[in-house]
Amino acid sequence: MSPSLKAATAVGVLLLATACGSSNGSGSDASGLNPPDLKAQEKLGKTEGEVNLIAWAGYVEDGANNPDVDWVSDFEKETGCQVNTKTAASSDEMVSLMKTGQYDAVSASGDASLRLIASGDAAPVNTDLTPNYADVFEGLKNKDWNTVNDVAYGVPHGRGANLLMYNTEKVKPAPTSWSAVFDKGSEYKGKVTAYDSPIYIADAALYLMATQPDLGIKNPYALDRKQFDASVALLKEQNANIGEYWSDYLKEISAFKSGDSVVGTTWQVIVNAAKAEKAPVEAVLPEEGATGWSDTWMLSAKAEHPNCAYKWMDWIISPEVNAQVAEYFGEAPSNARSCELTADKDHCATYHASDEAYWKNVHYWTTPISQCIDGRTDTQCVPYAEWVQAWTGIKG
Structure with missing residues (x-):
């Protein structure tokens, strides 16, 4: 082992x-x-x-x-x-x-x-x-x-880093962007997985930071109301394609081995363990970066x-x-x-x-607080307590 x-x-x-x-x-x-x-x-x-x-x-x-x-x-x-x-x-x-x-x-x-x-x-x-x-x-x-x-x-x-893991036999071509779990998630409906935590809202914000620059997101943990609502909306859309939200280290490995999950967030240690158990997976730091x-x-x-x-x-x-x-x-x-x-x-x-x-x-990862940690002083950002509340709504 x-x-x-x-x-x-x-x-x-x-x-x-x-x-x-x-x-x-x-x-x-x-x-x-x-x-x-x-x-x-x-x-x-x-x-x-x-x-x-x-x-x-x-x-x-x-x-x-x-x-x-x-x-x-x-x-x-x-x-x-x-x-x-x-x-x-x-x-x-x-x-x-x-x-x-x-x-x-x-x-x-x-x-x-x-x-x-x-x-x-x-x-x-x-x-x-x-x-x-x-x-x-x-x-x-x-x-x-x-x-x-x-x-x-x-x-x-x-x-x-929180990486993008994918099944090399099912997900082709190899993804290079978080669009694989957001914009293209429907291609793998029911087999997309995501980390089960309010902080995953930041992953959506990071994707929007790259793909919707008009929102003005500079830091995925410093979100004003408009930016936060957009991130939550993206995750609610993604929910229709999620097969499982994972927090159990071993369950994600099992899901990728069985084919129940084919694409989603992971950690390098999970990639290594999944490969050791002969799961056909690879992982990438997407072009947008990662949390x-x-x-x-x-x-x-x-x-x-x-x-x-x-x-x-x-x-x-x-x-x-x-x-x-x-x-x-x-x-x-x-x-x-x-x-x-x-x-x-x-x-x-x-x-x-x-x-x-x-x-x-x-x-x-850094705690979202009402004072925007991206340096803005003319607005308030959404604090972590509201991230927790929103996460419950996202998962339905």
């Missing part, structure tokens, strides 16, 4: 955040967001003996799922910090758990990160206290989803074990550990030095880890 398929088997049902993304690779400061005035820790103190984490499945492995997959035990031995992990299935769950004050750090996706910053549940992070941050790809630093007013609120963990995700380890403003949490954040982005996590989970590592240490020497090439030109066409 490939490392990606092992991860799928060990994790079982793997859900990423119902998340939101930012614009492209350009830096920003989440314009209009005014978080509480919290100060970052200035120096490390004595470690507290334990750390309580909230994480996506596959991010904090101690050998329990697979005895060969363990980057927690050495951390505990080296730091004296016992790791206690709560695995979360959604960003909403992560936000709720962080509000309890019982956890020290969280592996937040873009929709959770800005919510945690705005509410004061996440603390600014002094990246000088995480030496491995220096080796993080520049394309992941100081971004809309992890930085506000030039203040960092965490350390980047990894990244991935994508980058997770950030964030520190709770109420952390009872902040020194152990800092040790963990530095550990998880260290070259060797970040390589292990990225390969097991199926993503591009955040640490540039990790690419020399993956067991599969082609891993970073497969996931475009150092290809910043590739990532410039990926619009990372």
